Amino acid sequence: MQIIRFRGENSKPQLAARTTEGQLYKLPFKDFIDMIECARRKKSTPLTLVKGILRDSLPVGRKLDELECLVPIEAEEVWAAGVTYEKSRDERNYESSGGKSSAATFYDKVYDAKRPEIFFKSTKKRTIGPGETVYLRSDSNWQIPEPELGLVLDHKGEILGYTIGNDMSCRDIEGENPLYLPQAKIWRNSCSIGPAIRLAESVEDPYRFQIICRIYRQHTKVFEESASTSQLKRTYEELCSYLASENMIFDGTVLLTGTCIVPPSDFTLQDGDQVEIEIPGIGILRNPVKSQINQSLEVK
Known part of the structure; x- marks a missing residue:
């Protein structure tokens, strides 16, 4: 449902x-x-x-x-988990080591650590829904979408449903210094969720979701890749428990669970692109991409 x-x-x-x-x-x-x-x-x-x-x-x-x-829910807060897939760990290592993909970094440590990486991603006024425009930062030259399964939580951190999330990311800013993570992740229209919430009770096995990401440029598909939530390193309950620990959670909080779909290292989003993220059983989240952030836009 x-x-x-x-x-x-x-x-x-x-x-x-x-x-x-x-x-x-x-x-x-x-x-x-x-x-x-x-x-x-x-x-x-x-x-x-x-x-x-x-x-x-x-x-x-x-x-x-x-x-x-x-947008299916106007979430007060959107959080995200990082380095929850092996592919994500490898790509974060690549960014932070200057392209030396074999070099080990602190991302290896957090991948195997007891405590997961969880960071603040967005607020209600920064989060957009299907068909709305995601923006590119003007101070980044390496930006990509991050297709993720989103957990819709209640105030206790229990899962109410599942949605699709696009955790837009600036790979060059994050790779330069991990302390720049908020700037690499949070800006106007840098988070999209939708188009639906699949009620948790209607999902037989949430670790069998297929995630598909497609990117179109001038009506031509320039990227497509798929993955499965079965590849997750951590459980949803584990991520939710750390988010809720010592924290205040609002009904409808969304927790994005990380990505294992990453475009090639020479790829960056451009003005006019369209990002399409599909999870069968939830729907297709489509968002056009715009390079210039019009600062005169009214806050939603």
Whole structure:
């Protein structure tokens, strides 16, 4: 079961459920968190609550690609885990060692350490949804998308659902000095999530998600690679427990779980590119890329 938000009547956001058969049903909640809170009051689970509503409802009669989908949840905070895949460790070593891919660094230590790398990624006002533009930093010459599975959490750090995340990254800034990580990861429109939230109860095995990333330039596919969450070094519960330890977690917090899809070392995103991240069972997150950040843009 997928939960989406789309622009409905009078341009107001509308929450909806999408079944495995592809049928859409409107939900009587203002947003995802409102739905979760209702399930708590009723001492129900989110999936049971939604199924009960669908039994007494009629489908919308429109297809998903006919709707203007919005970010599925306006998360107060988005966090991310790093070096959770072997490929990520190797690429971080490559960045920080000046292209000497065999050189070992502190990334090897964190890959094998008990404590994972978890860092702050984005806020509600910095996070965008499907179809919105991701920006490139003007002070970086080596920028890539990082396709990741996102965990949607409750205030206890328990997993409510799964979504797709694009953790935009500046490889040259991070590679120059690890203390530059916030600048390499956080800027306007540097985080995209969507297009849906797959309710956790409806996922048989969350370690069997396939992640596919495609990049298009002038309508030509210039990159495609896929991976599986089965390649994760750490468990979701392990990552969530460290995020929640000694921390305040908000309902709807998103934790991105790391990437193992990295374009070649000579590749960087360019103005006009389009990034497409697909996780079957969740959907396809598409975002155009823009090189110039217009500082006059109003904050969302």
